[in-house]
Amino acid sequence: MAGAPPGGAGDGRPDFDAVILAGGRGTRLGGADKPGLTVGSSTMAASVASAAVAAGAGRVVLVGPPRADLALICAPLPGGLTVVREEPPGAGPVPALRAGLTRVRAPWVALLAADLPFLHGADISSLLAAATRGTLAGVVMADAEGAPQWLAGCWQTASLRAALLEYRGSSLRGLLGPLRPALIGLAAMPSREPPPWLDCDTPAELAAARLWRAGQARDPEPGQAWAPDPS
Numbered sequence: 001m002a003g004a005p006p007g008g009a010g011d012g013r014p015d016f017d018a019v020i021l022a023g024g025r026g027t028r029l030g031g032a033d034k035p036g037l038t039v040g041s042s043t044m045a046a047s048v049a050s051a052a053v054a055a056g057a058g059r060v061v062l063v064g065p066p067r068a069d070l071a072l073i074c075a076p077l078p079g080g081l082t083v084v085r086e087e088p089p090g091a092g093p094v095p096a097l098r099a100g101l102t103r104v105r106a107p108w109v110a111l112l113a114a115d116l117p118f119l120h121g122a123d124i125s126s127l128l129a130a131a132t133r134g135t136l137a138g139v140v141m142a143d144a145e146g147a148p149q150w151l152a153g154c155w156q157t158a159s160l161r162a163a164l165l166e167y168r169g170s171s172l173r174g175l176l177g178p179l180r181p182a183l184i185g186l187a188a189m190p191s192r193e194p195p196p197w198l199d200c201d202t203p204a205e206l207a208a209a210r211l212w213r214a215g216q217a218r219d220p221e222p223g224q225a226w227a228p229d230p231s
Contacts, residue, residue, distance in 0.1 A: 013125070014108050014132045017079065018052035019100035020045065021093055021151060022064030022114035023086055035064065035114035037206060040213035042069075044200060045114040049073045049081075052110060054121025055128065061103045063096040064114065079105065093151070093172045098164055104157050108132065111160075113151035115199045117209055123186050123196040127154040130184050140176070141197045142183040149197045150176055 022035040022045050035045035042050070045062070046069045052060050059079025062070055066083045074081035082103045086095040097111065108131065110124050123141070131139040131154040138155030140148045150172040159179055167175045186196050193212075200206040 013056050014128060015058055015106040016056075016108035016110055016128055016154065017059045017061060017104045017106040017157075018049075018055075018057040018110040018112060018124075019061045019063065019097065019104065020048055020052070020070075020112050020114050021096045021100070022062055022067070023089055023096055034200070036067065037200070039117035039200070039206070039209045042117075043067070044117045045070060046073055047117045048112050048114055048119055051116075051119045051121045051124055052112065053077060055110070055124035056121075057110065057124075058106050059103075061100045062114075063100040092170050094164075094167070094170050094175055097160070097172070097175075101157065101161055101164070107157055108154060109157045109160065110154050111151060113199055115201070116152060116196065117200065117213075118194045118198055119152070119196045123152075124154070126186060127152075127184055130182060131155070136182055137179040138176075138181040139184050140181045142185045143197050144195065146183065146185070148173075148177075148181070148183055149199075151199075152197050153181060155179075155181070 036043050039047065045067055049060055049070045050073055053073055053076065057077060059077055059082060060070065060074045061082045061084065063084055063086060071081050084099045084103055086099045108128060110128065127139050127141060137159035138153055140150060140153035143149055163175055163179055169175065194209065198209070200209050
């Protein structure tokens with residue numbers, strides 16, 4: 001079958017599914033369909049799904065509206081693409097995670113935002129490898145300042161389900177923080193690329209990401225670095 005090979009038993013990688021949260025309101029982008037915005041030749045949601053496929057996910061669970069580009073990307077996976085919605089739609093990341101976990105079948109899950117245009121399969125694989133080395137409930141990517149990026153991590157599925165049973169709040173940090181995940185700092189790959197944890201919440205961040213991709217397409221000079229401010 002074409003595409004990236006599935007992970008799990010038989011290739012030495014742990015079985016994992018990916019949950020991509022793509023049902024936000026995009027308020028800081030004027031209500032735009034943020035996951036459907038393009039950076040380079042792909043939508044941001046498609047870039048995240050491609051990273052999950054490259055890392056060997058068994059299935060991708062999209063929490064949000066259906067997206068034809070993701071269905072095509074995920075077709076080679078054993079579980080393909082599953083689309084669910086939180087209730088009510090737009091209720092926030094905790095209800096979205098709750099809905100997404102109902103479709104997860106693997107013992108590990110990558111929990112990902114849909115607006116990470118510079119995330120690679122190798123980044124997810126690094127998180128998964130760190131999570132499965134010991135007895136951790138999960139690992140979360142840390143930004144340059146060491147702050148946890150709650151929508152860029154890998155978790156024991158059972159730990160997330162148990163935490164959700166007890167949690168009544170609305171904050172991902174409030175849900176995931178008590179699980180005491182390890183924080184993993186991942187460098188950009190290659191070094192001149194924007195970091196994998198970079199999301200696009202504001203028009204300035206989106207413009208900067210697009211500007212970098214446009215420069216990449218023009219084959220920039222060696223050593224040209226990521227500049228977060230497009231002005």
